[in-house]
Amino acid sequence: MAALGTAELSAWIHGFRDVVAEKREWLTELDSAIGDADHGANMARGMDAVVAKLDAGVPDTVDELLKTVGMTLVSSVGGASGPLYGTLFLRMGMAAGPVTSLDVAALAASLRAGLVGIVARGKAEAGDKTMIDAMAPAVDAFDAEAAGGADLGAATAAAARAAASGRDATEPLVARKGRASYLGERSAGHLDPGAASTTLLFEALARATAETASPAAGSS
């Protein structure tokens, strides 16, 4: 797979919607331990709205597609996750520009811009027990693979593995941002729900890349 076109990116977004719907109760359970028990419902509602938008017509360019995803999330998710996930996709789109596909280097730059946007929006740092704890290692891993000449399949798979490790590493952390931070020490011992949903996003990206690269998917 040399590049992801708008159809493949749309498949990624559909895949993320599906897995968010499937894991909705789990995300809510994680959030009820240290937050306000609405992350699963909010993300599911937002991704349903996104998919409805894309089903009405996939934009021709990568930036329009990612901006559509971002704006829809901003206006439908609510809470803190709406602006954070919305900013991720809006910044990714701005970095991608009006192209019709992303190769491994362009996707790396786009993901990096998304991460920078989330850090600026949420003002959180690594180790604060937020989605950044999954996102930053994922983007770093993707960059390292891309710099080493890996293809999209290998880079997205490495990013998904790094996101999952980052997510798991949030369990012992004490939250320093968001509503969970008011729990202080009591926030330790739980996975961060934002890091959990971010990992689902990277796993969906790896799956979409693998599926479009395989001959079976290519012939369907």
Next chain:
Amino acid sequence: MKKLINNPADVLAESLRGVALAHPELSVDHETQVITRATPKAQGKVAVVSGGGSGHEPLHGGYVGVGMLDAAVAGEVFTSPTPDRVQAATKAVDRGAGVVHIVKNYTGDVLNFEMAAELAAMEGIEVGTVIVDDDVAVQDSLYTAGRRGVGLTVLLEKLVGAAAEEGQDLASVVALAQRIVGQGRSMGMALTSCTVPAAGKPTFDLPDDQMEIGIGIHGEPGRHREPLAPAAEIARQLVEPILADLDAAGPAIVMLNGMGGSPLIELYLMYGEVVPLLEKAGVQIARNLVGDYITSLDMAGCSLTVLKADDELLRLWDAPVNTPGLRWGV
């Protein structure tokens, strides 16, 4: 769950329908869930917008009207409204002199209002934002999302609304708001949890013989939990952390606020307990509010807010206000 509702999912929309019927002087956009004045203020005056999750009534919709807010954006219960709705409210009330966003310091509210301000700027509307963070219950503010915005929001919306109404410019109104944030503090406590309609069960478990000191307005945990105590002791536990954080000697505006589930007879009893404690510390109570002004659904309990005042703040406080939640001088 025993509530006066039809369907948990429809609580906000149906409540806004009642607001519209009860208050013809307000205009309710049921699509964006934005409440504005039916008659906008004059062109050339700064507009004041606030909002956040619902469940704190009369805050914020009940403070829309002459002398206070121009618009309130109602999110779902305890959930911040989205930026497009805040932007819609901002655009609707801008009278060409800029718009002040009053935001309680909660991560969701801060992020959504920040994006809304960026959207407004893209349309050429100047927005000044003030973040209210008056809750002294949050001790480790460096290691958390910071102090929460609670009772001071009510007093600030009144004072800032008065300044905007008399024609002060955006920079002056924002500076006033920052000054108020710097000299007001609050502390709250709960006797019971609250029940979010969509959740159907109490947010936390608080046994009959326990109370939570330092509670927020969404059922977040407080500083500590302890055995239920007499009102005199509770009053001490509200007053002391405020005075430890703020040199409040001198004139002040004081609010003894109910969380939604405590009767007025108890709130006045509590006011009677806090006044001597404040006076002993040199606080001269120039103005006061006692009642349900910023609530947490059906939570029983109360909060105390102390704002250091001066002639300028008292003048703005006494200026006419005509809203469902506060009304005098009209």
